[in-house]
Amino acid sequence: MDSRQVSGMTCCEKETDNGDGGSKSASLWDMFWTFFRIGAFTIGGGYVMVPLIQKDVVDRKGWVTKDEFIDALAIAQTAPGPIAVNTSVYVGYALRGFAGAAASVAGCIIPSIIIILMIASVFDRISSLDVVQAIFSGIRPAVAVLIASAAIKLGKPVIRSAGELAIAAAAAIMVSLLHISPALVVVIAALAGLLTGIGGDSR
Amino acid sequence: MNLLHIYLSFAKVGLFTFGGGYAMLPLIESDIIQKRGWLTMAEFTDMVAIAEVTPGPIAVNSATFVGYKLAGIIGGIVATLGVITPSIVIVLALAALVRKYERTATLSRIKVGMRPAVAGLIAAAAISVAKVSMAEPRSYAVAAAAAVMVFVGKIDPILVLAVCGILGALIFF
Numbered sequence: 016m017d018s019r020q021v022s023g024m025t026c027c028e029k030e031t032d033n034g035d036g037g038s039k040s041a042s043l044w045d046m047f048w049t050f051f052r053i054g055a056f057t058i059g060g061g062y063v064m065v066p067l068i069q070k071d072v073v074d075r076k077g078w079v080t081k082d083e084f085i086d087a088l089a090i091a092q093t094a095p096g097p098i099a100v101n102t103s104v105y106v107g108y109a110l111r112g113f114a115g116a117a118a119s120v121a122g123c124i125i126p127s128i129i130i131i132l133m134i135a136s137v138f139d140r141i142s143s144l145d146v147v148q149a150i151f152s153g154i155r156p157a158v159a160v161l162i163a164s165a166a167i168k169l170g171k172p173v174i175r176s177a178g179e180l181a182i183a184a185a186a187a188i189m190v191s192l193l194h195i196s197p198a199l200v201v202v203i204a205a206l207a208g209l210l211t212g213i214g215g216d217s218r
Numbered sequence: 219m220n221l222l223h224i225y226l227s228f229a230k231v232g233l234f235t236f237g238g239g240y241a242m243l244p245l246i247e248s249d250i251i252q253k254r255g256w257l258t259m260a261e262f263t264d265m266v267a268i269a270e271v272t273p274g275p276i277a278v279n280s281a282t283f284v285g286y287k288l289a290g291i292i293g294g295i296v297a298t299l300g301v302i303t304p305s306i307v308i309v310l311a312l313a314a315l316v317r318k319y320e321r322t323a324t325l326s327r328i329k330v331g332m333r334p335a336v337a338g339l340i341a342a343a344a345i346s347v348a349k350v351s352m353a354e355p356r357s358y359a360v361a362a363a364a365a366v367m368v369f370v371g372k373i374d375p376i377l378v379l380a381v382c383g384i385l386g387a388l389i390f391f
Contacts, residue, residue, distance in 0.1 A: 054273060054274050054275075058270075058272065058273050062344075067376065070374070070375060082333070085337075086329060086332075086333075089329075089332040089336050091309070092339060093312070094305060094312055095232060095233050095234060095305065095308060096232045096233075096304055097232075097275040097276070097302070097305065098275070100278065100305050101305050101309045104305060104309040105309050108309075108310055109317075116306065120306060123274075124278050124302060127272070127274030127275065127278040128278070128282050128294060128298055131272060131274075131286065131294065132286055132291055134268060146391050150383045150384075150386045150387045152356075152357065152360075152386045153382045153384070153387065154382050154383045155357070156348070156352050156360040156361035156364060156382070157360060157361070157382035158347050159351050159352065160344075160364040160365050160378075161375050162347055163341065163344035166337050166340040166341040166344055169337050170338075173333035173337060174334050174337060182334040182335050183338035183341070185335075186342070187341045187345070190338070191342040191345045197342075200339060201335055204331045205332045205335075207331045208328050208330045209324065
């Protein structure tokens, strides 16, 4: 009975249901361009891209709900590979099926390819410049703040009980102090939710 | 070494990297440098620096750079496609599964556990970036300015990065 639900179309048609799939219409070009812009302007890798992706696809465009974006991040961190690429694949697929995934991931990686290919030849001369070092000394603390703001924004709607706060804190401790793999942490948290039913079954 | 070898090597790196681009670096080091000898350690260090200071995902940047060093522009493109292939296949499969079982009680219980953990993981990422980037009073000042722009001014993150880059050039140069 579930066979019909797997098709690429269904994903865009259930905004009426439980509010968990609130996908608004998005053109492939718009999706490509959104991820292209994020890919072209984000220095510091996947975790830095997360707040920008969130700002665009959740806050600004309303393509996916906050809850759905968090699901995308959970999957992006459980699956192997670059977080930003994984997130773009999931969001693209949620919006427009396989074509959407292709448009988003192309937008996400094309700026990197172009910029790296251009820079590879001149890098040795640029990187040693003091002014370049100084610029990055300014960017790095800002990166930390941006990532923290993403954690707060995404945490607010999903941390509503002591149990949920405990899971969030435990996850942060496992990764930053105990150096446990994020993929393993996501799996452990999923099991904790499944076994304890934190927050009840209503959500 | 040919393009197929480059593609497969990076597909393997992509397949076994969990937790984002930084987790990929040790894999590239062991597979591409030590096992295959395609790069020197000095070139690897360059690669990490380039991947960090250029826009885009670290893993994609690294793959493009190594591929370019090995086989020019085509090499860069092939290595990048290799590194993202496992991601695309696995994420699509997981996305289809999640959407298929979206309304089941089991999946919603799983999600309730996973969602706070994701927020915790991102907080951990912020902590590790802060550890590396905030070494002295001037960087605290930049962080404070960024915090005001982000939390009070609600300014676009890209603009925040640009402003802090300029601030960095002014106070560190």
